[in-house]
Amino acid sequence: MEGPQPPRYSMLEAAGWPRDSSFQDGAKVKDDGRIEVDLDSKLCKTVSKLIPKVHEEPSAPPPPPILSLGDTCELQLNIVIQVVGSRGDVQPFIALGNELQLHGHRVRLATHGVFKNFVLESGLEFYPIGGDPSELMAYMVKNPGLIPGMKTLRSGEIQRKRAMVAEMLQGCWYSCISDDPSTQVPFVADAIIANPPSFAHIHCAQALSIPLHLMFTMPWSSTRAFPHPLANLKYSDTEPKMANYLSYGIVEWMTWQGLGDVINEWRASLDLEPIPATEGPCLTETLKVPFTYCWSPSLMPKPLDWPSNIDVCGFFFRSLPDYTPVPELDLFLRSGSRPVYIGFGSIVIDDPVAMTQMVLQAVRALGVRAIISRGWSKLGDVEASSDDQILYLDDCPHEWLFQHVAAVVHHGGAGTTACGLRFGKATTIIPFFGDQLFWGNMVASCGLGPKPIPYQSLTTENLAEAIRFCLQPAAQSAAYNVANRMGGECGVSTAVASFHRNLPVKDMQCDILHSEPAVWRLKKKTKSPIRLSKLAAEILIQHHRFKISDLQPYETRSVFIQNRRWDPVTGTASSLLGTSTDILKATGDIVYRPYEEFRRVPKGQSQLVPPETSCSRSSSITSTTDAVSLAPSSRSSSKLKATGAAMEGSAKSLGKAVGFCYKGMLIDMPLAVTEGLRAVPRLYGDEVRDHGDVRGWKSGATFAGKNFVHGMVDGFSDVVTQPYKGGQKDGAKGVAIGIAKGTLGMTTKISSAALGLVAYPAHGMMKSLYTVTHSKTRKLVIQARIQEGKYLVEHSVKSQENRQSAIRKFETAYRKPVDAASLSSG
Structure with a gap:
């Protein structure tokens, strides 16, 4: 079928x-x-x-950012690191987390549950986000590109992967605000570090209004x-x-x-508005999210056209482990020449038996010794025994093992590749998917190994030839030279310096306790607004300086996602398409939701009969008889409830359809036309004035006023200034072009100014209404921060040290003067 x-x-x-x-x-x-x-x-x-136009490539490299490894960040933050991937993806972030701990930060690593012990044993906090990395690896081996084949779509496997992504998105959100699963210690993130495949990062940062920093092992920036x-x-x-x-x-x-669609559905559960289809793909680049790449700049330096918010810092290495080899491994290493390491780590291979035979034939044909790592694919039969030439190995730290081998053959994961190069080992890469081919080409281009051999093309002959290449003196010498250059790099320390450099430290700092990040703003009862941390606020509340109701959430770094328009035609078309899609979906739900409700009605008498208990046989029969006699009324009750729910769902869907229609016609499309007209000058090289962001009715009215004034002034002045500028540049031809620009600019700017008087205030009012009616997540975050503040006062050593100084500083610097009457009444 x-x-x-x-x-x-x-x-x-x-x-x-x-x-x-x-x-x-x-x-x-x-x-x-x-x-x-x-x-x-x-x-x-x-x-x-639809991809934003790029500026010209600079002719000279920009000055490198100042990353002083000796500088420390005064703030001590709660940092959650969100990582999706294999063990090789997780391991570099463990090194990063340990380095962040040295700077006084509290670090939680949120990843798949299978890595719990790996994370906890490193001294970091752990939070499970769900998802099965072995299933993800098996899926990626079958579908190595980002786009699945038709066979995968028809099998339903893509739907399971989408469900897993939805689970991990929710897990990443919980990792930002949930108590520690083991100790129940409250935790609310002050900053997020993530790898791009975790997907939830920017949305979690938006919900919490906190800084985000991305880090990855392969190029992800244009x-x-x-x-x-x-x-x-x-x-x-x-x-x-x-x-x-x-x-x-x-x-x-x-x-x-x-x-x-999966991401937008999840965003709705966080009370976040859906991201337009035109903005979702390149969102992190549009928002200029800081990005650190963890590869060695000696292998590939930072491209000239990457902006200052992107750094290339070097590989992330853990400290060398204190490892004692098992007797079998120790004996094998001492019993002959240095072996070749062959392993594919977390990759799940469809036919591990055939792969094992291919590896064995290549090794025996060359006459070399080899260590074969079983990995997640369990290479080698369970009963396969080692001998003087072959050793099957289960688990061993690469940082220790790679110091004792002659060369390495693996899948090309970033962590495994970096570890091999760290110890000067020539490398053969058998890529399966993702960044593995990238690393294979990088290794080959530097002469550190042969060209990568894709997994589908691997044979006994080309594997043997690749191993032979790695054992040549030229490849060994090249790997040794790269290891020497990498030895002078401090990848993890430089990455932490990059993270600190991109933090808005002054905006994050508590005005009372300077080492604490601010999460509250106090406007009442003070001479001027004051920023307070969780600890400082709770200390002052407990000493009756103010109430919790006097505090407002403080946005450390707000994320504003704008639906940009390029011109009035495409702007109007995309707005019309979006409105039509929403109306069609809501209209379909008028029928579909009642159908879903009726499907839930229990069918059959057996579903209404209670299970048999330990009572006597006679009582069981009596209970069954009673249940049967009550079954019709129960079924009728269920149908009545389903009918009521169906009518309610149908009515809500009808209301949504009408609401989408009015919103589209009265707000979205006029706004799209206005924004499209305002953006037209950008098409012929002119700058468009930035009037800020529309976040509510006040900012909407302000934006409309500025747009009207500047639109009118600039529109009329363009008729004169554009021909003049054109003439200065290109003579008569420039004057003609300037007249065309001036005429077009006057038309579009004046039209945008007039339409904006209605469009922007209406848009702002909708934003305010949305904020008021979608407050569940905001209340959840507030409550989580209150709970952590109470915990810090009760259990933190800092609370005892800072209690008196916090009260004294608040009284002297921020407390409003009060008259005698209020003192006596107080």
Whole structure:
């Protein structure tokens, strides 16, 4: 029987992407896991228009940021590190977490439950986010690109992966505000560090209004220096550097098409507005989120066009473990020449038996000794015995083992690759998916090993040839030289310095206790607004300086996601499309929700009969008889309840459809036209004035006023200034162009100014209404911060040390003067 149809990708279909093809028009997944991106296709040309225009590449490298390793951050923060991936993805962040602890931060690592002991044994706090990394690895081996094949879609496997992503998104949110699962100590994050595949990072940061810092092992930021590691470019009329740049945006768009609805549905549970389809893919770049890449700059320096908020800091290494090898391993290492290490770590291979035979044949053909790591695929039969040439190994720290081998063969995970290079080992990489091919090409380009051999292309012959290459003196010498250069880098320390440099420390600092981050703002009962930490606020509340109701949440770094418009035509079209989609969905729910309610009505008499208990047989029969006699009325009651719920659901859906219609026609589309008109000058190279963000009715009215004044003034002045500027630059031709620009500018700016008087205040009022009606998450965060403040006062050593100084400083510097009458009444 044919499986279920794959989900619709409406935007892709609208761009001409056939639903029944395996994404053949514009992009398809190659055998090596990369996405073949055809920039000449209709789809990619459509998507390319939605990617923000890039500025010219600088001719000289920008000055490097000042990252002083001796500097420390005065603030002591609660930091949650969110990581999705394998053990190799988690391990670098353990090193990072330990380094952050040295600076006085409290660090929680949130990742998959299977890594609990690994994290706790390193001295970090742990929080499980759900998800099965072994299942993720098996899925990625079958679908090495970001886009699944049709076979995977029909099997339902993609739906299970989407459900797992939804689980991990929720787990990441809980990791920001939940008590420690083991000790029950309260925890509310003051900052987030994450790898991009965790996906929840920017949304959690928005809900909490706290800083976010991304860190990763492969390029994820748009650059003209090289294409996205997961993209195999094909083009004819696109400039190569521009093609490289576009590849990042296109890969992001493909990812968002598969997960955007999952993310928006989860955002709704956090009281966050949905992200527009045009903003979701490149959100972190648009918001200029700080990014640190953890690879050695001696292998690949920072590209010239990466801005100052992006750093390349070096590999993240843990301290060398205190490890004593098992007797079998110790004996094997002392019994002959240095062996070759062969292992694929967390990769789950479909046919581990065939892989084992291939490895054994290659090793025996060369006559070398080898250590074969079983890994998650369990290479080698369980009963397979080691001998003088082959040793099967279960678990051993790479930091110890790689010091005792001649070369390494592995899947190309960033952590394993870095560890091999750290100890000067020539490397053969067998990539399966993700960044592994990127690291394989990097190793080969530096002469540290042969070209990577994709897993699907691996044979006994090319594996043996690759190992032979690694044992050559040239490869060994190149690896040794790289290890020497890497020895002078302090990747983890430099990354922590990058994290501290990008923190808004002055904005985060509590005005009473300077080492504490502020989470509250006190406006009443003080001469001026005062920022307070959880600890400082609770100390002052307990000493009756004010009440908890006098405090307001303080936004350390607010995240504002703007639905940008490029011109009035596309702006209006996209707004109309979005409104139509919402109305159609709500209209469908008018029928679908009653159907769902009636499906829940119990069917059959057996469902109404209670299970048999330990009572006597006769009482059991009596109970059964009673249940049968009551079954019709119970069933009728269930139907009545279902009917009521169905009518209620249908009515709500009808109300939503009407609401979407009015909102679209009266607010969204007028706003889209206004914003599109305001953005037109940007199309011919002019700057568009920044009037701030519309967050509520007050800022909406302010924005409208500024836009009206500047729109009128600039619109009329453009008629004169644009021809003058054009003439100065290009003579008569420039004057003609200037007249056209001036006429267009006057039309669009004056129109935007007039329409904005209605559109922006209405938009602000909707924002205010949304904030008032969606306060569940905000109240949850407030309560969590109150609970942590109480815990800190009761259990923290700092509370005893700072209690008197906090009260004294508050009284002298911030307390409002009071008259005698109020003192006597108090």
